[in-house]
Amino acid sequence: MTKRVGYADIAAHYRQKIDDGDLQPSERMPTMEAVRDHFEVSMATVNRAYKLLKAEGYTTSRPxxxxxxxxxxxxxATGAARLERLQRTGKHYAPDETSTDHVSMLRSCGDPDIAEQLGVDLHDEIVIRRRVFRREGRPTVVALSCIHPRALGSMPELMTQGQLKPFWQTTYTQRTGREVKRSPERRGARLASADELKSLEVNVPATAAVPVLVLxxxxxxxxGPLEVWEDVYAPGLWQVAND
Structure with a gap:
């Protein structure tokens, strides 16, 4: 039996096209009639899909x-959604997106949650790779990769400054034969550090408390555990995962 296409399926289809850059900013969306005919659904279903995309901020109306x-x-997009886009399309970035301030370092792990997720003792030394994602030049995410030091045995390039291409886990799997799997994303919130606010270009008094979404x-x-991504999102942004 063929699965019935619903408005959420149609919205997900065009959401992915926008995320992948197949539909560019300011580009006109297909007419509702064309979408209706393509998916063989009612106009009411298409209308609900288009309303959802607009409510999510993916589209807008034009005179x-x-x-x-x-x-x-x-x-x-979440880190997992970025990775899925890379695997699906080979594109490291969404339309108008870049990354800057790529830094690699060995640091003591002072975060109990990160230490637990990586399976290391608190204050053990780990590899940290840091970058800032930007959309149209504006910072959107401060992204940390916290990597178990055992990875250095196969990937000494992890200490290289700047962006690594291809994605380091791909090279790691090729060299070791070990498949890397991802656990479900975990979402939370906390107050941003002064360094995070500076990277996100949030100008507030030094005493201000600014909550941020953390994934x-x-x-x-x-x-065992190999890497933990910590993404800190700029205030006022929606954060979404792929369907």
């Missing part, structure tokens, strides 16, 4: 009743 892709969406993604291989 003349047309719908276009939003120029500056308040949406930033952790843990990766494992057959030997």
């Amino acid at each position: 003349g009743s047309s719908t276009v892709v939003a120029v500056r969406p308040r949406i930033v 952790h993604t843990t990766f494992h291989d057959e030997e």
Whole structure:
């Protein structure tokens, strides 16, 4: 039996096209009639899908009743969604997205949660790779990769400054034969540090308390935890995962 297409399925289809850059900012969306005919659904179903995309900030209305892709969406993909896009399309970035301030270092792990997820003792030395994602030049995410030091045996390049291409886990799997798997994302919130606010270009008094959304993604291989991603999102942004 063929699965019935619903409005959420249609929204997910166009959401992915926008995230992958197949539909560019300011580009006109397909007409509702064309979408109706393509998916063989009712106009009411298409209308609900388009309303959902607009409510999520992916699209906007333009004079003349047309719908276009939003120029500056308040949406930033999760780390897992970025990885899925890379695996699906080979694209490291969403449209108008870049990353800057790539830094690699060996540091004592002072975060009990990160230490527990990585399976190391508090204050053990780990590899940290840091970068800032930007959309149209504006910072959106401060991203940390906290990597178990055992990975250095196969990937000494982890200490290289700047962006690593291809994605380091891909090279790690090729060299070791160990498949890397991802655990479900964990979402939380906390107050941003002064360093995070500076990186996100949030200008507030030194005594201000600014809550931020934080997302952790843990990766494992057959030997145990390998890497933890910590993404800190700029205030006022939506955070979404792929469907």
